[in-house]
Amino acid sequence: MPVVDYEKYCKMLDNAYKNHYAYPAINVSSLETANAALRGFAEAKSDGIIQVSVGGGAHASGSCVKDSALGAISLAEHIHRMAEQYNVGIALHTDHCKPEKLDSFVYPLIAETEKRRAKGEKNLFNSHMFDGSELSVSKNVEVSTKLLELCAKNQIILEVEAGVVGGEEDGMNNEGVSKDKLYTTPEDMLEFYRALSKIESGRFMLAATFGNVHGVYKPGNVKLKPIILKEGQDALKAEYGDDAHYYLVFHGGSGSSKEEIEETLEYGVIKMNIDTDTQYAFTRPIVDHMFKNYDGVLKIEGEVGNKKVYDPRSYLKAGEIGMAERIKEACNVLRSTGKTIFG
Template identity: 25%
Template sequence: MLMNMKELLEVADRHHFAVPAFNAGCGQIVKAAIETAEEKHAPVIIEVHPDELEFLGDAFITYCVKAANDTRMPVVIHLDHGSMYSQIERAVRDGYTSVMIDVSRRSFEENVLITGRVVEFAHPLGVSVEAELGTIGIMGNSAEEGTKEITYTVPAEAEKFVRLTGVDALAVGIGTAHGLYPKGYMPKLRLDILEEIKAAVHIPLVLHGGSGNPDEEVAAAVKLGINKVNISSDIKDPFYRQVRKTLQDETLREPNEIYKDAMAVMKKIMGQKMDLLGCTDMAGHYRP
């Protein structure tokens, strides 16, 4: 059941759970995500980054849309970290039901102006919009956007930003980073800032770069108002570790043989994330 993210996350916000957004750089991830959603009776978000779209081609989104329409589970096809208006236009033409415009490294005024323009373009077409205020760090092992220094979201600015842009969901900077954290590094979420942001704005909030954060910290963030959690490294790293292990058998050459075990490993993690975020068995809250 294909839907846009505004509709999906409004339900999550009302019932105090979050939906995982899996970065899908290949068809195996899409298939695994939807199969896991069906097994868990849960909503799911399929994210495809502009770099992934450039690699896979526009027809890949047609496949994603078909897969979403073929399941009874709620599914959103979302553009992750679009940074240019041309990327937003391409995503909408391709059939994405939700887009992210991320110009968080620009000034507050520029962010408001560009995000507002995207909202004006997307909303009449039934496409929801996510933006970012504050910045997400980057560990140097991720293709996603980020900065070396994390800028925390200011709650008062968040309220003003949402009011001026009409955005549907807001990614907030509370101490996370894209990519896998180095060994021995212990990330710490600023849950106090999150609580202040949620009191200031009344739209779903998004957590980017949560791979490696302790489960109890992520669960606490969901209770305080996070309704979407982006997940990339946590599924891709074990997926490709298993692929490398499988390929030690040099006689294998068929994709269904090579990827079978890796998909099983990834689906187990996806299911654990759905349980952690509280969206397992929540599909019944959506329209049939």
């Protein structure tokens, strides 16, 4: 089916919140990884979110161009076409965008959607993320408010971040951040809601941090405190009533235990970003291919090699399958398997 529209995307998020499951949000940076995401969701019979980061967009545009927005547009257009071949709902999202990248990434993508809408076409992306975690909370809220006003006019959902996700990903290094910033306070969460809930037709997701760290670490190195999410939801209901709630996003989930992930689903997490694990799942079969076909992928001692095994299609296909299998595993853990609302 086509990439979902605004109404269908809202229905996806509402249904996930109501039924305590979440969508894997898969970062892609190439046609192969985009196809792997589509395959994984379809085989799991799960709706899902495919997202492009600043670095992913730059990679997709080619090493000579390095245009994040142009690469993201190219990937999005491919996914729009290919999604029609599958029977699950797919939403398109952009991942972490720091303040200094807004003018070269998010704003051009919103402008592209505005041009499409003017011609009666669908939005290019369904949602965008602004990562203002390096700013003060008040400044973060200020920029987020202006962004949501623009997004609301174009039926785009905005994801914002309160607190800092530790670790390193996509060229952003937060490994030395103060530990107290890894845990969002209920008051910080409320500050976003007070401002953003005032915007007419504005819908937003909140990435609150509870010890999350990008990357994979040995057991015991990451101290997750999912109860922070419940405390934030409880504070919101105390101030605005029982019907008020956040749509929460779980960043830095690679390596988390099944129990920790399931706990967050009970507190309103409806989206979980997955990048590190799917990168490895894509690369591992390619490594196997190279080891097993060492004398075929290289022209050694005057030999000609074996075109069947050095043809990139042979090992990229293996990477696609490996990544799709990891996405199916994520759907199982996040309880979205078999729950497409469009089949």
